[in-house]
Amino acid sequence: KACVLCAAVTGVLLAIVIMFFATPVLSIYSNDAEVIGYGINRLWFVMAPYCLCGIMESLGNGVRGLGYSLLPLCVTIFGTCIFRITWLAFIFPLMPTLTNIFIVYPISWLLTGVAHFASYVFARKRLNKIKKADIIG
Numbered sequence: 671k672a673c674v675l676c677a678a679v680t681g682v683l684l685a686i687v688i689m690f691f692a693t694p695v696l697s698i699y700s701n702d703a704e705v706i707g708y709g710i711n712r713l714w715f716v717m718a719p720y721c722l723c724g725i726m727e728s729l730g731n732g733v734r735g736l737g738y739s740l741l742p743l744c745v746t747i748f749g750t751c752i753f754r755i756t757w758l759a760f761i762f763p764l765m766p767t768l769t770n771i772f773i774v775y776p777i778s779w780l781l782t783g784v785a786h787f788a789s790y791v792f793a794r795k796r797l798n799k800i801k802k803a804d805i806i807g
Contacts, residue, residue: 681721
């Protein structure tokens with residue numbers, strides 16, 4: 671819980687700072703207003719919700735800490751890799767815009783985070799059953 675809270679708070683605070691200084695930071699790379707506009711657009715879709723990535727990682731690591739390393743591996747591969755490839759293969763062609771590429775990141779973080787949370791609940795329940803069986807038996 672503490673790691674998830676730290677990831678969420680840190681992610682939100684850093685996103686606020688980065689979004690506040692987006693134009694000056696992006697100006698390091700280019701002075702072209704259109705390029706900076708694209709950069710700010712990407713930051714809104716990827717950096718602003720980046721706390722979801724931290725929460726997703728914290729939940730997956732919590733499951734690993736409970737002794738289940740294969741489960742978060744599979745969830746992460748499906749949630750971030752396979753989902754994104756599928757999105758680009760089937761959803762992106764329907765609306766081929768930069769926004770449609772950028773939006774896949776927070777969606778995949780959210781879906782993978784939810785799956786990691788479900789995995790965490792499963793692992794905790796299973797561990798509690800094993801502990802109760804050890805106490806009784």
